[in-house]
Amino acid sequence: MPFIPHTDHDINDMLATIGADSVDALFSEIDPLLRDVDISAVPERASEQAVTRLMHERAARDSGGLCFIGAGAYEHHIPAAVWEITTRGEFYSAYTPYQPEASQGTLQVVYEYQTMMSGLTGMDVANASLYDGASALAEAVLMAVRANRKSKASRVLMPASVHPFYREVAHNICANQNITFESIGFDPATGKIDQAALEAWADEDVTAVVIPQPNFFGVLEDVDALTDWAQNNGALAIGVVNPVSLALLTPPGEWGSSEGADIVVGEGQPLGAPLAGGGPYFGILCCRKKHVRQMPGRVVGRTQDIDGREGYVLTLQPREQHIRRSKATSNICTNQGLLVTAATIHMSLLGPAGLENVAATCAATTRDLAKRLRALDGVEPVFDAPYFHECALRLPVAAQPVLDALAERGILGGLALSRFYAEMDDVVLICATETKTESDLAAYADALSEVLTEMAEAA
16 A cells, blocks of 8 residues: 655644654653664665565565475465455455444354354354464463462473474563463474473473474374373363364364363464465464453354344453453454454355365375375484374485475475474475375475485585
């Protein structure tokens, strides 16, 4: 959207009207140490034409190659109807439904989304979404500290097999609120949470345990045992899930031997949002009914008016904008309404059987790809454990140069795990979804064979 800034004349007129000498005078109450920030790295302003050309040039860098990268953002087929409907003016321009009488369409979409998400996760309640999966985990941690009143430690066990970005975001949001994260390692043989490391906390005051399913390596955790351990030790169980996987896996509401997980979060991107340079995406957050008063965001409910007509309203609004600041559960500013609309339409079009078919196809396709790649000399699996649609493979050479060479051949071959785990210099995390065909898998295997052969000859 074009933006025309104020002219110097406009600025001087406004300053004269309010009796200020300069723009800086408007910020005189702010400590100069906070205002005098070095912005030498910020480039000079550019014209709209120059900015438009620059962005076109950067967009052209996207090669459009075959993508086998997962690691939290996944390439799925999105039916054409999803965004044709989502971008209609009624949805595309809808804002926060403060006035229910004028926002019934938006409220109903959110209600339907919450109903679908509760059904998918097996939880009692779903909120109207958060920014993304990482911030949803941070909110879940804050929620657990409020909800687990028996715990005084504000201590959360965070497995190293949780997505590194999720761990960073949770730390950045929560650490300054006197919440302590204790890292739990993973078994190098299976990639699962190290049960022995967990047992070291059995007699300690633990507020919550984070349980990824699948974890960052794509490995399936023993969620029943982990949930039981958490609850038997007075901690809340926070599940971090991929919503597509729940079409096949046991939903978090049924984890463990009794009550299931307490809080569930995840990234909603696989449900109708494209890979778009990092977003926008949306965060999923669900919980058991007894924790609903501590849930951030909004909850939409269905009711009847005095004439018996069905209607939708914001039932819970625990933001400081709606209630006293001291009572607010979070200052989360909005739900990702547009993405939630897309996800609701996406799930409606696929239905339970369609979503299950997508999940099963992803799992089968990844196994097919892994089998083809393991047939190459020196390529072997890193972990001996069941996985969903991501698999860690060890290469005979460092992973990043291999991925760079594959990219030159038009194949985005996965993620080099050395970026997050120094000991995994030769490990690549691959992912294949329902969008990949037999010829795509063959192309990857052939290209990897060529690259490894060339590197061996060069050595």
